[in-house]
Amino acid sequence: MPVRLLRTTWSVAALLLLGACSTGSTVPATSSASVPARWADVLAEAKGQTVNWYMWGGDEGLNRYVDGWVSREAAKVGVTVRQVKIADTVDAVNKILGERQAGRTSDGSVDLVWVNGENFATGRQADLWACGWPSRLPNARYVDLADPAIANDFGRPVEDCEAAWNTTTSALVYDSAKVSAADVGSLAAFEQWVRAHPGRFTYPAPPDFTGSMVVRTFAYDEAGGYQGLQGSFDQTRYDGLAPRLWSRLTALGPSLWRGGDTYPASQEAVAKLFADAEIDAYFTYGVGGLGTQVAQGRLPATTRSAVFSGGSIGNANFLAIPKNSPHQAAAMVLADLLQSPAAQYEKKVNPPGYDPAIDTTKAGDFAARFAAIPVPAAELPTTVLAEAAVPEMQASWVTRLEKDWVSEVQQR
Amino acid sequence: MSAAGPDTEQRAARRAGLRVAVLLAPALLVVVGLFGTGLGLGLLQSLGYQPYLPGWSWTTDAYTGLLDDRAVRASFVLTLRMSVLATAGSAVLALGIAMLVHSTRRGRRLLTAVLQVGLPVPHLVGALAMSLMLSQSGLLSRLAYAAGLTSSPADFPALTQDRFGWAVLAEYLWKETPFVTIVALTALARGVAPLQDVAATLGARPWQRFRHVVLPLVAPAVGAASVVVLAFTFGSYEVPAVLGRPYPAPLAVVAYQRFTDTDLAVRPQAVAIGVVLAVAVTALVAVYLRLLDRLGTAR
Numbered sequence: 001m002p003v004r005l006l007r008t009t010w011s012v013a014a015l016l017l018l019g020a021c022s023t024g025s026t027v028p029a030t031s032s033a034s035v036p037a038r039w040a041d042v043l044a045e046a047k048g049q050t051v052n053w054y055m056w057g058g059d060e061g062l063n064r065y066v067d068g069w070v071s072r073e074a075a076k077v078g079v080t081v082r083q084v085k086i087a088d089t090v091d092a093v094n095k096i097l098g099e100r101q102a103g104r105t106s107d108g109s110v111d112l113v114w115v116n117g118e119n120f121a122t123g124r125q126a127d128l129w130a131c132g133w134p135s136r137l138p139n140a141r142y143v144d145l146a147d148p149a150i151a152n153d154f155g156r157p158v159e160d161c162e163a164a165w166n167t168t169t170s171a172l173v174y175d176s177a178k179v180s181a182a183d184v185g186s187l188a189a190f191e192q193w194v195r196a197h198p199g200r201f202t203y204p205a206p207p208d209f210t211g212s213m214v215v216r217t218f219a220y221d222e223a224g225g226y227q228g229l230q231g232s233f234d235q236t237r238y239d240g241l242a243p244r245l246w247s248r249l250t251a252l253g254p255s256l257w258r259g260g261d262t263y264p265a266s267q268e269a270v271a272k273l274f275a276d277a278e279i280d281a282y283f284t285y286g287v288g289g290l291g292t293q294v295a296q297g298r299l300p301a302t303t304r305s306a307v308f309s310g311g312s313i314g315n316a317n318f319l320a321i322p323k324n325s326p327h328q329a330a331a332m333v334l335a336d337l338l339q340s341p342a343a344q345y346e347k348k349v350n351p352p353g354y355d356p357a358i359d360t361t362k363a364g365d366f367a368a369r370f371a372a373i374p375v376p377a378a379e380l381p382t383t384v385l386a387e388a389a390v391p392e393m394q395a396s397w398v399t400r401l402e403k404d405w406v407s408e409v410q411q412r
Numbered sequence: 413m414s415a416a417g418p419d420t421e422q423r424a425a426r427r428a429g430l431r432v433a434v435l436l437a438p439a440l441l442v443v444v445g446l447f448g449t450g451l452g453l454g455l456l457q458s459l460g461y462q463p464y465l466p467g468w469s470w471t472t473d474a475y476t477g478l479l480d481d482r483a484v485r486a487s488f489v490l491t492l493r494m495s496v497l498a499t500a501g502s503a504v505l506a507l508g509i510a511m512l513v514h515s516t517r518r519g520r521r522l523l524t525a526v527l528q529v530g531l532p533v534p535h536l537v538g539a540l541a542m543s544l545m546l547s548q549s550g551l552l553s554r555l556a557y558a559a560g561l562t563s564s565p566a567d568f569p570a571l572t573q574d575r576f577g578w579a580v581l582a583e584y585l586w587k588e589t590p591f592v593t594i595v596a597l598t599a600l601a602r603g604v605a606p607l608q609d610v611a612a613t614l615g616a617r618p619w620q621r622f623r624h625v626v627l628p629l630v631a632p633a634v635g636a637a638s639v640v641v642l643a644f645t646f647g648s649y650e651v652p653a654v655l656g657r658p659y660p661a662p663l664a665v666v667a668y669q670r671f672t673d674t675d676l677a678v679r680p681q682a683v684a685i686g687v688v689l690a691v692a693v694t695a696l697v698a699v700y701l702r703l704l705d706r707l708g709t710a711r
Contacts, residue, residue: 088672199566205658207673262573265658276549278565410659411482 035328039138042329047078049330054092055114057085061289061351069346073337079330084110089119096128096322108324112331116317117154118395120162123320130321133332134163139339142358148391150316150357155230155394162318163335164357166347169307169314169385170213173274173290173378174281177302184306187221190281195255200280202257202264202273205410206402210267213313214283215405216393219245221310226390233396246408253409263410275299285315287385288353291376303378307388314389316357341366348373348382355382451690458684474680475688484685486660492692494577494652494662495645498584499700503638505585506592507630511622513593514600524597527590535587539654542583546571572655579655584645592637599633600626635704642700643693663689 036042057063063085071081086092092113099108115123123129134140143164144150150164151157172184178200183193194201204211220226222245228237253260257279264270273279275298287305294303319338321331337343341363344356360370375381460471478484513523545551553568562568572579604626611621649664656662663685670682
């Protein structure tokens with residue numbers, strides 16, 4: 001299932017930037033609920049607490065996992081999980097911000113947030129997150145904290161303020177009855193296929209989370225690799241790239257679904273077009289779950305996925321604890337549980353598709369079980385995905401690309 | 413205007429008026445309180461009031477910015493076209509259906525019941541149903557394929573996410589026509605038949621009876637229902653969100669896009685679009701009522 005956490009609302013970031021410039025109008029948040037230093041004491045304190053876990057609730061499979069397996073396991077250590085489903089992670093960030101502004105520094109209503117990218121960065125700027133705890137989790141020993149993909153979140157260092165939960169890599173999903181393996185060898189090759197088969201490919205209109213990734217994929221390709229678009233936004237580099245990128249995407253328009261006259265409004269709409277055989281290929285974050293859909297007959301048996309030789313954009317997503325959470329101990333215990341090999345394994349298998357944030361080769365007994373997970377023909381092995389993953393660019397680049405895509409491609 | 417009645421009558425009327433006002437007060441308080449406050453806050457926000465932004469200031473930039481905003485200009489034309497078409501279309505269709513149902517002696521009750529079936533269905537459900545039926549991989553397209561009329565989904569005409577907005581219009585008509593029809597039937601039920609008979613005995617031909625007897629009788633009711641349709645379709649979000657395009661999109665959709673924009677500075681624009689929407693609906697309703705008034709009184 002594609003993880004659509006970011007659904008960027010840089011607005012809050014703008015707010016905070018402005019806030020940072022103003023003179024001391026923001027109240028510094030203090031970490032009121034101090035968590036015991038010894039893990040045994042954390043466990044003791046967590047007993048009987050309820051964790052209000054704010055998370056994007058759009059995936060039924062994942063909701064069942066949280067409601068079932070996770071809740072059962074958490075109950076064994078005396079922690080009650082209360083999943084609060086939200087449409088967009090920014091809702092949780094806004095809630096914490098609002099509570100902060102209202103002076104609720106110790107009895108906030110959010111204990112744990114599924115977060116990444118800009119929402120995490122926003123919270124960092126506002127000093128919303130409790131830090132220093134992820135490395136303390138006993139199960140953190142399974143996480144490769146030095147791995148750049150885990151140590152950074154959309155180009156921003158994690159700095160021990162959020163615990164990794166999943167990884168995801170973008171891929172191209174295609175129907176091998178219509179598209180050959182050679183056609184998906186590189187972005188250029190695929191582009192050629194699109195031109196030769198007008199109307200059989202499209203992407204959701206940015207600022208859709210996935211649509212934005214497709215534009216970034218082209219941007220990396222146009223820039224000759226991801227390296228040139230790392231770091232903070234650079235006008236000169238952008239100006240050197242943008243005209244070529246927009247003319248390339250505009251030129252591709254007539255070969256897209258509906259002749260590029262319009263773009264689907266969401267990734268769900270694009271996935272439906274593929275399921276309905278209106279298109280033969282589409283980009284997605286995370287190929288997990290494709291196999292199940294094929295087995296259920298919702299996708300053709302010839303469904304395959306590919307990562308490009310030049311690299312596919314990948315990111316990790318995390319769990320963060322707000323400073324004003326009254327149940328930090330329980331939130332930590334839950335985060336630790338979620339990082340356990342058993343939980344990561346369960347999450348990879350049922351609901352299918354959430355790639356582990358832990359280094360599965362270090363996962364003890366589970367290492368063999370992870371290795372034995374069958375990879376459906378429609379999907380790619382985790383190792384292949386991890387190898388192909390290239391980092392996201394920073395939010396400032398993303399915002400600019402989305403805005404200019406609207407004016408330079410969509411409104412042309 | 414009737415002449416002033418005797419004193420007691422006037423006092424009784426005043427007392428009755430007071431009673432009505434008192435009885436309505438709780439409902440009015442909720443309406444004015446909730447909507448009034450929301451509208452007021454919206455107005456403030458559209459003028460730059462953003463207390464969560466340090467250094468905010470009063471400005472009309474959100475409104476002036478809308479004027480040369482390509483998405484908003486396209487949106488305004490689209491919104492107006494779709495809501496006027498939906499309103500006029502449902503009114504005409506409803507009038508025709510109401511006349512038909514009214515003229516059938518048997519089965520009138522059944523037909524009226526059938527008309528009411530769709531009323532409680534939410535627009536969102538209607539929109540999804542339209543999408544399942546009219547999209548290029550929808551039911552109709554599959555039937556056309558099975559019948560050998562098309563050989564691929566793309567051969568079927570684009571009725572969803574299309575330039576004109578056929579599916580959006582179809583959903584509006586499907587949902588609103590029965591509503592207006594029921595209202596028209598209620599108006600027709602109030603003794604239009606004897607009047608028509610009288611007109612007929614006086615030598616009025618069918619068209620004349622329709623134009624000068626039926627229409628003036630049902631016009632106020634149909635007009636009132638149409639105002640509801642117009643106001644709704646003008647501000648509708650879910651139907652074009654499901655069946656329409658991300659660009660150009662109706663005002664409500666653009667407002668939501670702006671409200672969830674990545675840039676907080678854009679938020680006053682979203683609210684400004686909302687305010688423009690409210691003002692435009694009010695103006696449209698006024699114009700529409702004026703037109704109907706003329707239609708109802710012209711003899």
